Amino acid sequence: xxxxxxxxxxxxxxxxxxxxxxxxxxxxxxxxxxxxxxxxxxxxxxxxxxxxxxxxxxxxxxxxxxxxxxxxxxxxxxxxxxxxxxxxxxxxxxxxxxxxxxxxxxxxxxxxxxxxxxxxxxxxxxxxxxxxxxxxxxxxxxxxxxxxxxxxxxxxxxxxxxxxxxxxxxxxxxxxxxxx
Numbered sequence: 001x002x003x004x005x006x007x008x009x010x011x012x013x014x015x016x017x018x019x020x021x022x023x024x025x026x027x028x029x030x031x032x033x034x035x036x037x038x039x040x041x042x043x044x045x046x047x048x049x050x051x052x053x054x055x056x057x058x059x060x061x062x063x064x065x066x067x068x069x070x071x072x073x074x075x076x077x078x079x080x081x082x083x084x085x086x087x088x089x090x091x092x093x094x095x096x097x098x099x100x101x102x103x104x105x106x107x108x109x110x111x112x113x114x115x116x117x118x119x120x121x122x123x124x125x126x127x128x129x130x131x132x133x134x135x136x137x138x139x140x141x142x143x144x145x146x147x148x149x150x151x152x153x154x155x156x157x158x159x160x161x162x163x164x165x166x167x168x169x170x171x172x173x174x175x176x177x178x179x180x
Contacts, residue, residue, distance in 0.1 A: 034100065039108055042100050043176040046117055049093045050169065053124060056089040057131065064135045071140060090128065097121050110179055116172040120165060127161045130154055 034042055063082030067074060097117060105114035134154050136142065 034103070039104070039110060039113065039179055040176055042103060042108075043113065043172055046097060046100055046120070046172065047169065049097055050120070050165075052089065052093050056086045056093070057127075059089075060086045060131065060135075064138070068138065068140075074140060090124075094121065094124070112175055113172065113179055116168050116175065120168045120172070123161055123165045123168065127158060127165070130157050130161065134158070 034045055037045075059082065063079055063086070066082075067076070067079035070078070098121065101114050101117040101121065104110040104117060134151065137147075137151055137154070
């Protein structure tokens with residue numbers, strides 16, 4: 001029997017946080033528009049990417065609500081399409097956040113800021129995995145198997161993770177001031 005956590009993890013294998021495949025040897029890396037940008041601009045870009053992630057989470061939530069409302073026949077292909085779109089958005093944001101982290105950790109020599117960006121990425125991974133698990137537990141296939149205590153714990157985990165994300169973003173805003 002597959003547990004809800006195992007099912008959610010297997011559904012998230014290709015989601016944000018996964019390392020992008022290494023470039024083939026001899027291939028030139030495409031230019032990154034933020035390469036020579038000031039540190040403040042990099043941090044602003046991280047905030048923009050967070051706004052994109054927030055929109056993607058709203059799209060995921062709305063897609064899940066629509067899926068549940070589409071019963072009793074349930075429009076899974078439409079929900080799957082929404083999940084695919086959101087996955088692409090999360091993956092793109094994650095790749096860019098990881099590039100900002102690498103830029104801050106390496107050439108910019110800003111380990112504190114890079115650490116904040118790394119924490120942010122890890123928290124977003126946790127949030128996404130938890131939201132996916134909550135959505136899985138809320139699907140018709142799991143009706144009757146839902147554990148109210150577990151659902152509450154997961155909802156609290158999402159809230160705590162979002163609070164931690166807000167704190168990291170605030171730290172990032174504050175610490176960029178002292179970095180320049």
